[in-house]
Amino acid sequence: MGFGVSDRSLILIVAVASMLVTVTVANRDWYYGGGGFNYTTNWPWGPRNLNNTNGPNKIIVGGSDHWRYDFNYSVWAFQNAPYYVNDVLVFKYDPPSRTPFVHSVYLLPNMRSYLNCDLSRAKLIANTTQGGGEGFEFVLKRWKPYYFACGERNGLHCNQGKMKFFVMPMLRRWHY
Template structure:
């Protein structure tokens, strides 16, 4: 019976250490997270090459925030949105029909729409409006692969 109590105690300590390590890793992972405005001073709009822009941003890390800024639509301006396309094949074809809607036409105003890159994986973003025209002709799309920040 003593061996069982000792085993239970050891299991609890081991679990506590694992949880403590996981919490500290998550905290370190997000420490120093940046806000990266998509398109820089240009914001999120039709006709800007975001695939080119993302190559100039430099390394992007897990925990960083992408900030999509765009004006609300008016009678003189186009509406925009932000969608996440699930995979590279759909991204290449601008298949926004099955994409996950992240932000609508008015969510890019003010401080913009914020999206946190929570893990290492390929993310593909596009404007889901304009019957794919914003994604194809308007070049409102880009892919990104954040990495874990070390050191």
């Protein structure tokens, strides 16, 4: 039924579109045609969530919801873009001593692994105990896409719990 687009194709289209939006949002203060029109400040709706500090930002993944099951991190990542090289993502979650629902953080190697929640080639970057207290910090060191997922319950948290997201950090912050 519908247009015949598979769920995976639709997810891929949304993922690519969100990467493009991240690039345009991060560079929204470029001048159009050199004529002095700044499309960040000259539009009626003005700027929003510019994330334009001078240094790296510390960003708590999920905001006040932290890293938990059944929270849509793809939407969260999109709404909190742009991200920049050297920004720090902070993953906070309860350690096993405080909850039966443990979490971890994996870095997936590519978009295909991300879309399929395939953890077979993923790298564990934070185990079930590292999210307690002040959380686990991950620095976005390079200009490349980063794919994150919870690896608990053989990928169930990633597949059904929506505990996955990706970011594409920009190289530099633009100021106007």
